Amino acid sequence: MTDVTRQLAAFAVETDYGALPEPVRREGPRAFLNWLGCCLGGARDPAMAAAMAAFAQLGEAPQASVLGRGRRLDMASAALLNCMASSLNAFDDTHLESVIHPTGPVAGALLALAERRPVGGRDFLAALLVGIEVECRVANMLTRPPAECDVGLYMTGIVGGIGAAAGAGRLLGLDCQRMIWALGIAAAQAGGFRELHPTMCLGFVPGNGARSGLMAALLAEQGLTGADTALEGPRGFAHVLAHPPNLEAAVAGLGTQYEVLGNAYKPYPCGIVIHPAIDACLDLAEAHRIAPDAIEHIALEVHPLTLVLCDRPKPNNRNEALVSLYHWVAAAFVDRAAGLAQSRDARVRDPALARIRARTKAQGNERLGRDEVKARVTLADGRVLDAHVAHARGSLQRPMSDSDLEAKFRGQAQGVLAAECLDRLVELCWRIESSADVGGDIRRAVEGRAVEGRAVEG
Amino acid sequence: MTDVTRQLAAFAVETDYGALPEPVRREGPRAFLNWLGCCLGGARDPAMAAAMAAFAQLGEAPQASVLGRGRRLDMASAALLNCMASSLNAFDDTHLESVIHPTGPVAGALLALAERRPVGGRDFLAALLVGIEVECRVANMLTRPPAECDVGLYMTGIVGGIGAAAGAGRLLGLDCQRMIWALGIAAAQAGGFRELHPTMCLGFVPGNGARSGLMAALLAEQGLTGADTALEGPRGFAHVLAHPPNLEAAVAGLGTQYEVLGNAYKPYPCGIVIHPAIDACLDLAEAHRIAPDAIEHIALEVHPLTLVLCDRPKPNNRNEALVSLYHWVAAAFVDRAAGLAQSRDARVRDPALARIRARTKAQGNERLGRDEVKARVTLADGRVLDAHVAHARGSLQRPMSDSDLEAKFRGQAQGVLAAECLDRLVELCWRIESSADVGGDIRRAVEGRAVEGRAVEG
Numbered sequence: 001m002t003d004v005t006r007q008l009a010a011f012a013v014e015t016d017y018g019a020l021p022e023p024v025r026r027e028g029p030r031a032f033l034n035w036l037g038c039c040l041g042g043a044r045d046p047a048m049a050a051a052m053a054a055f056a057q058l059g060e061a062p063q064a065s066v067l068g069r070g071r072r073l074d075m076a077s078a079a080l081l082n083c084m085a086s087s088l089n090a091f092d093d094t095h096l097e098s099v100i101h102p103t104g105p106v107a108g109a110l111l112a113l114a115e116r117r118p119v120g121g122r123d124f125l126a127a128l129l130v131g132i133e134v135e136c137r138v139a140n141m142l143t144r145p146p147a148e149c150d151v152g153l154y155m156t157g158i159v160g161g162i163g164a165a166a167g168a169g170r171l172l173g174l175d176c177q178r179m180i181w182a183l184g185i186a187a188a189q190a191g192g193f194r195e196l197h198p199t200m201c202l203g204f205v206p207g208n209g210a211r212s213g214l215m216a217a218l219l220a221e222q223g224l225t226g227a228d229t230a231l232e233g234p235r236g237f238a239h240v241l242a243h244p245p246n247l248e249a250a251v252a253g254l255g256t257q258y259e260v261l262g263n264a265y266k267p268y269p270c271g272i273v274i275h276p277a278i279d280a281c282l283d284l285a286e287a288h289r290i291a292p293d294a295i296e297h298i299a300l301e302v303h304p305l306t307l308v309l310c311d312r313p314k315p316n317n318r319n320e321a322l323v324s325l326y327h328w329v330a331a332a333f334v335d336r337a338a339g340l341a342q343s344r345d346a347r348v349r350d351p352a353l354a355r356i357r358a359r360t361k362a363q364g365n366e367r368l369g370r371d372e373v374k375a376r377v378t379l380a381d382g383r384v385l386d387a388h389v390a391h392a393r394g395s396l397q398r399p400m401s402d403s404d405l406e407a408k409f410r411g412q413a414q415g416v417l418a419a420e421c422l423d424r425l426v427e428l429c430w431r432i433e434s435s436a437d438v439g440g441d442i443r444r445a446v447e448g449r450a451v452e453g454r455a456v457e458g
Numbered sequence: 459m460t461d462v463t464r465q466l467a468a469f470a471v472e473t474d475y476g477a478l479p480e481p482v483r484r485e486g487p488r489a490f491l492n493w494l495g496c497c498l499g500g501a502r503d504p505a506m507a508a509a510m511a512a513f514a515q516l517g518e519a520p521q522a523s524v525l526g527r528g529r530r531l532d533m534a535s536a537a538l539l540n541c542m543a544s545s546l547n548a549f550d551d552t553h554l555e556s557v558i559h560p561t562g563p564v565a566g567a568l569l570a571l572a573e574r575r576p577v578g579g580r581d582f583l584a585a586l587l588v589g590i591e592v593e594c595r596v597a598n599m600l601t602r603p604p605a606e607c608d609v610g611l612y613m614t615g616i617v618g619g620i621g622a623a624a625g626a627g628r629l630l631g632l633d634c635q636r637m638i639w640a641l642g643i644a645a646a647q648a649g650g651f652r653e654l655h656p657t658m659c660l661g662f663v664p665g666n667g668a669r670s671g672l673m674a675a676l677l678a679e680q681g682l683t684g685a686d687t688a689l690e691g692p693r694g695f696a697h698v699l700a701h702p703p704n705l706e707a708a709v710a711g712l713g714t715q716y717e718v719l720g721n722a723y724k725p726y727p728c729g730i731v732i733h734p735a736i737d738a739c740l741d742l743a744e745a746h747r748i749a750p751d752a753i754e755h756i757a758l759e760v761h762p763l764t765l766v767l768c769d770r771p772k773p774n775n776r777n778e779a780l781v782s783l784y785h786w787v788a789a790a791f792v793d794r795a796a797g798l799a800q801s802r803d804a805r806v807r808d809p810a811l812a813r814i815r816a817r818t819k820a821q822g823n824e825r826l827g828r829d830e831v832k833a834r835v836t837l838a839d840g841r842v843l844d845a846h847v848a849h850a851r852g853s854l855q856r857p858m859s860d861s862d863l864e865a866k867f868r869g870q871a872q873g874v875l876a877a878e879c880l881d882r883l884v885e886l887c888w889r890i891e892s893s894a895d896v897g898g899d900i901r902r903a904v905e906g907r908a909v910e911g912r913a914v915e916g
């Protein structure tokens with residue numbers, strides 16, 4: 001039996017930041033900037049107001065900032081809430097092999113912990129990168145063939161806490177035995193189902209991963225024991241959730257190959273399997289100046305996974321629209337845009353979008369890549385227009401540049417924090433390696449800078 | 459599709475305490491007294507010290523008592539810690555059909571909430587009983603044939619939060635829609651694996667259920683949405699965890715048949731499938747005055763589930779011993795007792811017990827009941843002694859009486875709380891229906907009454 005728990009724990013404890021390959025280190029600040037923007041973009045969501053009100057009932061120990069809310073809570077609640085905010089718009093990032101959104105749970109736990117004690121930039125980045133690595137590898141263990149697991153598992157919720165525990169345990173300086181316990185205590189709290197995707201739990205589930213991973217590390221630090229075989233044992237995480245699991249996928253190339261290099265930052269705020277279709281429709285709408293009323297029919301060929309996850313022809317609200325292929329196709333043609341403005345309830349209810357949704361049909365094609373689409377639009381005047389996107393924007397072949405990420409950050413953060421604060425946070429991210437106190441720097445940058453809190457309109 | 463989530467939510471919201479059958483109402487105070495004793499019996503466990511130290515780092519808002527620790531914490535942490543304490547000695551209760559331990563997660567959540575606002579005795583008992591009912595039915599949905607689910611699931615962790623949410627939601631007065639959300643938010647946090655059974659997570663996992671169920675109810679109260687089909691939907695709780703689930707089992711006879719009537723209180727602090735063997739060995743040892751050294755061989759026939767769960771011939775520590783059939787057989791012959799004293803590390807390490815363990819063999823017999831055993835002891839002098847226990851002590855056929863439960867409570871609580879406090883708590887439980895403020899009454903009974911805190915020896 002491969003000793004997955006021990007090998008991942010040793011990796012998390014022993015990895016030397018300076019020895020990481022440069023392309024891996026480069027992803028640390030990029031992932032963190034992308035995440036901060038998503039936190040701020042989600043901070044005013046109605047789901048955040050509900051969750052804040054519930055967690056504030058636990059006593060409001062002002063330990064860690066809830067970004068964009070102008071308030072501090074205990075560090076476990078803050079970890080949850082920041083990760084939740086970053087997940088609510090489905091705008092975060094995606095480990096393409098396993099389709100998890102890895103940064104949220106790890107960064108949520110780390111930032112909360114880094115407000116409790118000064119943490120230098122390199123230590124913070126090391127913890128972030130080992131947390132993401134462990135998280136993605138645990139996801140691969142459940143999803144890389146021959147592994148099979150139920151499509152109903154909300155995979156970021158299932159593995160997020162384990163990544164967060166690895167990262168938080170690294171910040172706490174756990175030894176290898178305690179890191180093993182931390183991974184097991186986190187695995188013991190892993191949960192989440194896709195049935196809850198089109199609800200406010202879309203954000204709550206990953207958020208709960210951030211919280212549970214942080215607590216797992218704190219509990220292991222105090223000596224709460226877990227099993228040495230928590231992940232790989234016959235009655236452990238992998239064998240219960242996957243039939244069979246792929247234990248080798250968790251450790252193959254560990255320390256030489258890095259999963260963060262397969263992590264993509266989203267250009268559009270919705271399920272990533274929708275993105276190639278958005279690209280194609282935006283291109284067609286723009287190139288041919290198509291008026292929405294002129295559209296007779298839209299036919300899409302997509303990777304089959306797109307339909308498994310996002311075949312939702314009639315979304316009723318914003319949460320359902322986030323995982324509706326048809327909503328975003330319609331928005332691309334009606335609004336010629338696919339940003340946060342397109343995910344408001346008002347857009348979902350617009351009859352102009354409903355008309356296009358009803359005229360859109362999609363079918364799966366095994367031969368297409370996950371980031372590929374073929375689109376054919378038939379117009380009322382008889383014209384037939386075709387588009388083929390081989391690799392969606394934001395994919396590994398067409399990655400978001402640093403300036404793309406900066407623009408994405410500003411697009412989400414403006415209106416939430418004062419303008420001068422945005423510059424400071426961007427600067428902080430690009431220079432994070434030289435920070436002596438990441439949590440303190442972030443706190444000082446955002447404190448008192450929240451723009452007068454208006455909830456996002458439903 | 460059976461609307462399981464809605465039906466269970468409606469049951470939790472609408473059940474009229476006064477209309478519950480008398481035998482059902484009778485189990486409320488019994489379950490609560492049994493649970494309080496188990497809390498106190500586990501309060502000084504080393505696992506509790508570790509967990510207290512971690513949760514106290516969240517700010518120590520003194521909202522709710524951690525029983526037997528002389529300390530209050532925020533209500534979510536207190537819910538977790540009290541349920542954890544009650545689970546750590548495997549001495550609590552068992553819903554015999556699903557083999558979950560139902561009272562802990564529900565009572566943990568309710569007591570914490572009842573310290574935040576006055577709750578009358580009948581309201582408290584109603585919430586306790588509907589929480590237990592929902593919890594057991596959700597477990598039946600995963601385990602009653604033709605349902606099949608992985609034996610590695612730590613079932614109390616999987617369903618405990620859902621029961622706790624039903625109970626806490628009832629206390630909060632949630633309407634049916636919010637109760638539906640609460641059940642879904644709790645389901646989204648369900649987790650736990652048997653691989654962690656022989657570790658301190660034995661207690662942590664159910665404890666986390668208490669916490670997550672309480673938070674689910676508080677979150678739903680504030681408007682955090684879950685799915686109407688969280689439990690039964692194609693990508694929801696039941697279909698992901700069981701293949702197939704038994705949706706009908708969740709709702710058949712709801713409101714007329716009560717699962718709490720199939721809940722048994724443990725006479726021995728270990729896995730319940732071990733209990734018939736303990737009975738047989740204690741009987742043999744006593745009746746024939748067998749000296750441990752005189753034993754040549756012990757042969758047991760047990761229900762196959764006993765070996766699935768507790769076939770652990772060489773336990774290394776107390777946590778492993780709690781789920782070792784062989785440890786308790788040995789203790790019964792060497793100590794002629796099977797109480798908390800027998801689950802200490804020192805007993806596990808005793809060579810006299812190791813000698814008996816090594817001479818014990820067990821085999822599964824499909825024709826035996828789960829609470830049945832056949833034991834044959836061969837002595838060095840050639841004598842062969844047989845025993846057959848048809849129904850173990852504590853089973854539904856030989857239930858623990860009220861005075862058995864009171865003695866069990868006192869056995870666990872003495873040495874943890876001052877003597878006069880024990881009387882007061884017992885009195886409180888038997889008269890709980892007339893309490894105007896259950897949480898306040900409990901708090902006043904235990905406050906400042908902890909016997910000078912000495913940790914239990916490992």
